[in-house]
Amino acid sequence: MQSPNFESFIFSNGSISACYWNTTLGVPCQQGSVPTIGVDARSVGDIQAAVNFAVKHDLRLSVKNTGHDYLGRSTARGSFMIWTHYLKNITYNSSFVPEGAPSTEIYNAITLEAGVQWHEAYDAVQAQGRVLVGGLSAGGSVGSAGGWLLGGGHSAISPQHGLGVDNVIELNVVTSTGEYLTVNLHKHSDLFWALRGGGGGTYGVVTSVTYRTHPSVPLTAIFFAANSTNNSTFKTFFTEFVRIHPNLPDEGFSGYSLVAPNGIQCFYIAPNVTQAQANKTFDSFAFAQNLTSEGLSISTALTVPYPSFYSWYTSLFSTGQQVGTITDMASRLISRDTVEQNPQGIANAVLSMGAASWDFVAGGAVSKVAHDSTGLNPAWRKALVHVVWGIGWDEGTPTSEIKKLRAKLAQSLTDVNRLTGSSAYFNEASMFEPSPKYTFFGDHYDRLKAIKNAYDPTGLFVVKEGVGSDDWDKSLNCRI
Ligand SMILES: Cc1cc2nc3c(=O)[nH]c(=O)nc-3n(C[C@H](O)[C@H](O)[C@H](O)COP(=O)(O)OP(=O)(O)OC[C@H]3O[C@@H](n4cnc5c(N)ncnc54)[C@H](O)[C@@H]3O)c2cc1C
Secondary structure (H helix, E strand, C coil), X not given: CCCHHHHCEECCCCCEECCCCCHHHCCCXXXXXXXXXXXXXXCHHXXXXXXXXXXXXXXXXXXXXXXXXXXXXXXXXXXXXXXXXXXCCEEXXXXXXXXXXXXXXXXXXXXXXXXXXXXXXXXXXXXXXXXXXXXXXXXXXXXXXXXXXXXXXXXXXXXXXXXXXXHEEEEEEECCCCCEEEEECCCCHHHHXXXXXXXXXXXXXEEEEEEECEECCCEEEEEEEEECCXXXXXHHHHXXXXXXXXXXXXXXXXXXXXXXXXXXXEEEEEECCCHHHHHHHXXXXXXXXXXXXXXXEEEEEEEEEECCHHHHHHHHHCCCCCCCCCCEEEEEXXXXXXXXXXXXXXXXXXXXXXXXXEEECCXXXXXXXXXXXXXXXXXXXXXXXXXXXEECCCCCXXXXXXXHHHHHHHHHHHHHHHHHXXXXXXXXXXXXXXXXXXXXXXXXXXXXXXXXXXXXXXXXXXXXCCCCHHHECCCCCCXX
């Protein structure tokens, strides 16, 4: 797992079973929550055989692609794992017609097998002079056809082209009966609806995904960094920063900011926007210049033209990796209305989180997709920003300390709910949401559950806070 905390297991008496990376702690290596055995799947047939085996022997199943899940959903203590990492085929087709569709329904598309990661997918579309809506991480390591998509899939270019779920044309999936189905708007459209946002590890094992591609266009990148030792100045700055956001999607801006109580680093992009146009929009950051006399220090404020999304992505994200950091996350989707009505309240709340990622990946095209066209949490359609924060600790930290940190994180969620409501992104969120059905799926939950029950009546696929998990005890091993 990317976050080693999901490889350890905390018993109810507080003792921990783990195999720590830090061997100087002298703790003997134990199995923790790492699956006991699994299948390194290399074909659809391998996945069908593994699913049939799990059903026959009534095994707890985990489906793992990259192991990046921030809630540890791709592992389970004592489970039998299906590992999709080596399903790496990529097929580009400039005139893809979905199965069962009229021959006039043609897409410029790319089909990615379940183990393809974003760096591989981006390389493949770049070779065709095209662009994909995809995730961003150091080294492009997030899976392009697994949990990212099934939970929603946000991208720096989502405000221009929608989320991952808005760009998928067809999926292939092995269900709990071992059947191999092609699902799209014309075949098994109910399952297609649910797979677009209803969560990874819940409906079956997806073996491949076909996405529409977009023409590659130049973009202008916006880099901005500022800090202040004067709390009140930084609060004023950040309140103004929040206030200008509702207009930015219309100007073609999107991207990410890392926010700390006294500083910010902002990486925005404006695809298909010239540097001259971007500079004009950037003028709306003038409030920052005005605050320099009050102690705001601006270390970076520049726009840079790039020939393509790919060149921007490779210059910032092509190297590095993030494995090995213990992370417990919390997040909220913040609606455009809330940002417009209460920029100061939002600014204060974000600054109180310690360090937060202000993911400006919604609004624009994301808001234009009809609320019911996919199974995704409808809150995404009203959202402008996805804010993420969290906690970490060192290996070997006693359970009592971990509990205290988790209680603080839970309190921060309760505090922010008053301002933002409790909707959140399924893939980057807290493991301890009090109302996960509403938080992750809103009013889509009942329909999602009915579809799950139709395709997975025995509940083979079950993950933390996922659709149908309410039928199981906390361990997800026993039905209640
Ligand atoms: C460094 C980093 C950067 C990130 N950046 C982004 C981002 O830019 N945008 C964004 O939206 N999210 C981002 N995320 C969150 C990401 O969407 C989730 O971590 C997601 O769960 C990763 O999916 P995966 O398949 O790679 O990982 P895994 O941990 O292997 O799987 C995640 C979940 O999906 C299920 N699953 C995996 N493969 C399949 C399959 N083939 N069929 C059915 N179920 C499957 C698993 O059972 C598990 O429940 C990021 C995460 C990290 C760690």
